[in-house]
Amino acid sequence: MRATGRAPFRTYHLALYLFLVCFAFSSLSAFLWVFNASLKTNREFLTTAPWSLADGWRWSNYVTAWTNASIGDFFLNSVLVSVCATVLGVAVAAFAAYPIARVEFKVNNLVLMVFLLGLMVPWMVTFIPLYMTVDDVGLLDSRLGLILVYATYNLPLNIFVLVGFMKTLPRELEESAAVDGAGPTRTFLKIILPLLGPGLASVTILSFLNNWNEFFYGLVLIHTPGKMTLPLGLFQLGQAADYGTNWVALFSGIMITSVPVLLVFAFMQRHITRGLTAGAIKG
Template identity: 70%
Template sequence: MTRWSTRTLLIHLCLGAVALSTVSAFGWVFNVSMKTNTEFLRTSPWTLATSWHWDNYAQAWANAHVGGYFGNSVVVSVSATALGVVLATFAAYPLARIRFRLSGAVMGLFLLGLMVPWMVTFIPLYLALQDLGLLDTRLGLVLVYATGNLPFNVFVLTGFMRTLPRELEEAAAMDGASPARTFVSVIVPLLGPGLASVTIISFLQNWNEFFYALVLIHTPERMTLPLGLFQLGQAADYGTNWVTLFAGMMITVVPVLAVFALMQNHITRGLTAGALKG
């Protein structure tokens, strides 16, 4: 029988309390999303729904345009994640595997991207997208998200690539493989955990990002889910349509929770492996 120390017991109790509060919050949102507006306004916030109104989700999806917001978020998040990971992979390979004089300086420039606060960048980004004709477009948002994730992705993938033995490239060169062939056929297949971790983290960040979408997107048909929920929240303040807002919240968070629950082991494996020499 395992005997727990007082410190271990306290840690588990604190973690359990945090987990319970989080689950309770999601349970409360789900319970409210199943009520009618009249029931929500006339009863206690913690009162259980008398019956489950699944039609609230259908109304949120169609009438409140959550379906359109959801589609925009999928397009923007998937595109920005794919572009950011591909660019980071190509940038990390020479930094990790090729020795050249300015490699440290180039890596330092990427790390500076992690230190620049968002409030310094949004005005130049706004003006640049305006000059390029990409303001209020999903393509402009994709480019902003992809470049925003680039410093972190490069940092993680560079550390992960440094853990791979150099003998692999030497053996490929002896077999007559070019550097490009070595990269595609030898290095990339070994990057599974690292690519999985940066892909999932980038996707979650892009899915939940609100500020740049608020600044750069003005047309309702191009809004992503966080911005769409903000609009639903304002509508609820003035129109008292609260259950639609809570149904939209559940539609927003369930895909994120599902992705993280299924892929959390890949995130941990990729980040810890990259931290060994990162």
């Protein structure tokens, strides 16, 4: 019998597939329910059955949410903070990962472990000293302070992924560069960095998604409504809906928030998988 290269089908595979199908169906159902509710009027939402279809395609609800509910301001703040924090965090992680992965010194594994400890420290332990530090440097309730916090928040994972990816590159690259007279900085910028495409793509996408969806640190550090990001803005809209029954604006804001994230992940999923699995080739 010719080998197919596939693992034999087991009974538990069927149970696993059924579970994944049910999970996907529940997620898709919630997404479609929010989309349908965002096209209703407030009166229609409160007086009809939850799963009843909207009477019409009221795309004007999104325009109203963008302008009157300040979703547009929240969206621009999220873009500014997420993009700047992602670029800064990935750049610092790349420069930090290079000596850990490619330069032999006695404590490089210890330095990597110190960075990895950041993945194990819960946010409940850090938010009070972090709040006091940001307040002491005068960056409380500012977009710059939030950018710096988000950039450092993703450093441990970024460094871990990039170190694993850099270790897969052959050592002969640095040797050839040294023969040509290139120093460590030039070697990194001219030779190593161009080869980090999949790794940089994966950490960039993951960092952006984390920054886009982050809520708690933004809630602690940002107080002015005009500086809030989308998760904070949706929280404010949720509170307003509880007392003012403006649910349609909340659901429209949820759709505006989730669609960019879903599109980024759908088109970039292959790069995330390549970058995260590349480090498993070589220890």
